[in-house]
Amino acid sequence: xxxxxxxNIVLEAIGEVYDDDEAKITNVEPATxxxxxxxxxxxxxxxxxxxxxxxKASDSGFSFDWTSDAAMSKSRGMYRSVDALADEFYxxxxxxxx
Numbered sequence: 001x002x003x004x005x006x007x008n009i010v011l012e013a014i015g016e017v018y019d020d021d022e023a024k025i026t027n028v029e030p031a032t033x034x035x036x037x038x039x040x041x042x043x044x045x046x047x048x049x050x051x052x053x054x055x056k057a058s059d060s061g062f063s064f065d066w067t068s069d070a071a072m073s074k075s076r077g078m079y080r081s082v083d084a085l086a087d088e089f090y091x092x093x094x095x096x097x098x
Contacts, residue, residue, distance in 0.1 A: 001060060006090035010082055013052040017045045030083035046079065053089060062096035064089060 007030060014028055032040045034049075041049060050066040057064035066078070078088035 001090065001093050003086065003090050006093065007083065007086040009056050010049075010053065010086045010089060013049055013056060014040065014082070016052055017041060017048045028082060030081065030086070032082045034079040034082065034085060035077075040082065053085075057089070057092070060093060062093050064092055 011028065028040050032038075034040055034046060039046075050064075053066065054064050078085050
């Protein structure tokens, strides 16, 4: 897996949360925020996204931790944008234990 693949996985998962609502999916870009004003998802949608990413991580042979204390930090948290979440997903994949 590379960073581009991780971004595609996150975008696909967001599409699953939106349940194929094409109008919403087409407005999601790497810089789209996942928390705060203008967030792509509501709180329930964010939880659904994280659970989907847990499943996708398991399929890829690693465990995705989306519950860390730093996760919700506005400045450095993985939910500040779609791209930041993809970076974290890729980082956890890259650091998986054999």
